[in-house]
Amino acid sequence: MDGATLNSFHEATIYNQDGSIRTLKVPVVQELARHGFREVPKMFLRPPLDTLNTTISYLSKDFPSISMEKLRVDKVEERKKELQKLANGFKEWGMVLVSDHGIPYNLLSGVKDVIKGFFGLSFEEKKRCVGTYTTVDNMGYGRNFIKSDDKPLDWIDRLTMKVSPKESTDGLNVWPKKPANFREVVESYAEEVRKLGDNILQAIAESLSLEKNAFVRYFEPKTRDINVRINYYPPCPEPKSTLGLSPHTDGTVLTLLIQFDTSGGLQVKHKHKKLWVSVPWPTDAILVNAGDFLEIMSNGRVQSSWHRAVTQADLERYSMALFFNPPLSTEIEPIESDNSRDYEYKKVIVGDYLQHLYKVSPTSSKVAIKYAMI
Secondary structure, three states: OHHHHHEEEEEEEEEEOOOOOOEEEEEEEHHHHHHOOOOOHHHOOOOOHHHHHHHOOHHHOOOEEEEEEHOOOOHHHHHHHHHHHHHHHHHHOOEEEOOOOOOOOOHHHHHHHHHHHOOOOHHHHHHHHHOOOOOOEEEEEEEEOOOOOOOOOOEEEEEEEEEEEEHOOOOOOOOOOOOHHHHHHHHHHHHHHHHHHHHHHHHHHHHHHOOOOOOOHHOOOOOOOOEEEEEEEEOOOOOHHHHEEEEEEEOOEEEEEEEEEEOOEEEOOOOOOEEEEEEOOOOOOEEEEEHHHHHOOOOOOOOOOEEEOOOOOOOOOOEEEEEEEOOOOOOOOOOOOOOOOOOOOOOOOOHHHHHHHHOOOOOOOOOOOHHHHO
């Protein structure tokens, strides 16, 4: 590595077995890609079985996709059909693609511009214009959720902020100062996605024959928790030996995800076939992912997805996820329905569950949810 790249690293605080703390220096993968390095550092390499050898591809017509426009119409049969597609998608996959979402094109274009503007800065300039925090929220620019140096790291750079409650980042240097309109654009987008998320939660409840506000009732406008995480996956010279994002479920009620320009990076494990599937995700659609809290609240009728991101040899990919949760102190519980009065899940406090999730992650299978099972 040349001198500039040697000085380009993120720092992560990790705990040794004896409880002592040390700092791990992680190379910035964007800088490795920028400088054309063809050898991936050992800390990012994985065994072959972790990678692309276990995947299949689905055609777009076979993957669950719904139209918000059809959910909003007064045509009973058309709307009923769309609700059934929504329910089936979450039961089988834990995610659906949403088209006709109504978010203005110019706003989506503005989001892409500010994200690319930030990641187009030099590493030094990025570090100057935004800080890094290693709390449970892992806000700022840097690496997330690194616990040790004996497990392969993801080939990713990240930027994380909290948009709600709005005052939660007051006094913290977690919003980039460049581009100058970064915060304004992202907050405007988050408000549009908040409305979309609420509509989808109401539609999910209706598709399961539940009261319309069965899930939305946990979300007060001023206290709801919305985190934004921007993922940048640079080209990787060894895509069959690396992952952009390790397999996981989301500790959320819903995650709404957009990507820009490039598709092909997201994979989900099929519930029954136990195979990794590459999600055929058009860049004009929003991916809606069910998190563990929605699985708990629906008493397992909606399944959170086990998903990951792969790397690509010659392509870079940007995505932005908005994570929707009630406040950390909220107690959520499975909802009784006419179809089933047997509970498989118990009441949990949002903050307690998230602490458990972070403690057991990363894992090789979907084990965190067992914390909430009876």
